[in-house]
Amino acid sequence: MLDATTRSGGTATVLPRVTATELAVATPVVVPAVPLGRTARLGRALLSPWARFSMLVAVLTGAVTTVLLFEPQRLLADGWPPQLNGATAAVVFAVAYGLCTVAFVPRPLLNLAAGALFGSELGLTSALAGTVLGAGVAFGLGRILGQDALRPLLRHRWLKAADGQLSSHGFRSMLAARLFPGVPFWAANYCASVSRMGWLPFLLATALGSIPNTAAYAVAGARASTPTSPAFLIAMACIALPALIGAVLAWRKRHQLRGR
Template identity: 55%
Template sequence: MPEEPPPRAARALLPPRARLALLVLLLSAAACSLLLWSPQRLLSPGFTGLVPAPWAGPAFAVLFALSTLAFVPKPVLNAAAGALFGIHQGLALAVAGTTLGAALAFALGRGLGRDALRPLLRTKVLAALDRRLTHQGFRSVLLLRIIPGVPFAAANYGAAFSGVRPLVFLTATAVGVVPGTAAYVVAGASAASPTSPAFLLSAGLIVATGLFSTVSLWRARRRSTPRPAEPVPSRPGSRGARGQRSSA
């Protein structure tokens, strides 16, 4: 599949390395902005009083998306959605904010960083991942969203640097984040009743996914650790055996 050329305006204004430097600068500024404002305070129960009622939901989704660009943990945002808007509306807004945040990260990564980082995909492992995301985009992105433990930002920019189509990426994201998002939204909505079945079920699901992620990382690390070579036993009648008999 031929690679999509970058926009002419971007190619004319900045070379690839300069665009990559701009991407790093923007992401660093977004992360450092948390020193000046606190998303947790804005996402507290007082948030709905700061915004007119008809715009509270859309404003929350936009703030959710911008917070993901600033690397605010998504479980915190999902729980805030449930606490502020309940299970049904909170889940819809959390999925919308997640998808919007993924779209913004994908656009930044594809427009500013892809050209400079494409040479890195020549390595065997990264080239295999690139081919998988390019030719099996929906399935690959869906698995990245469903499997617990995969960092949200890493999946966004990894897909942006590959050849996956934007619509495929966004569709798989919107579908794949629903199970994990629902667990935290339900936990946030029922946090006032920690003994309720909804809270206990969501908490159990969160703990189970955390344990699954830990075991998966441990197994992956164990597989990647090289094992010491075992000595090969000498066969009867081999040169080594004959040498031992002759020396005896």
């Protein structure tokens, strides 16, 4: 405690006592500026758009390498592992299907494999689940790791038109892309992730639009041993017809974009 006494004209004056805590509060504390540490600078660098895009490239490269080393096409030659059967096998296949689509494995091959391994109905269910899973994973990777870096590059007229179509009419555009093959599955996923399309329209359009084409391939895979059967021939027709319609629509759309 501090106590101070002054004298003025013979009269003693006692000053109020001031505690050390009050002095500490009253005295302003100046904290020196701390320079940005290496950890903070490294964190900012890792979170930059191009650093995240580099991570996306690394992840996709690793996925492609893994698929090439694993050789999933051996499942058709060697058969499904005997310890996996029924619903468990279908779930495992759906997960593997989704991861393979992220690594750019063509969906037609996976759909044929689903039909050949599990039959038409279970093969369709497993392949469709893998389709939605793979699309969601690819969309998430592209949205989180690639969108900020790639959006500033959308300067070409065609790229701007495609981005505007996906951003403004996401569900309709993605539904058409799934119904009429022409754009590769992985390309549609990553293009949609760079646009401003929402998650729900993307996944819903993917699920609904992929049913006809996936079913046709699953039936073709299940009946591949009898290529002259009506079911196989109808399935092949259902595969060829949407492809033809998609090619015509893409040709017309291209000429419309050129005319703008």
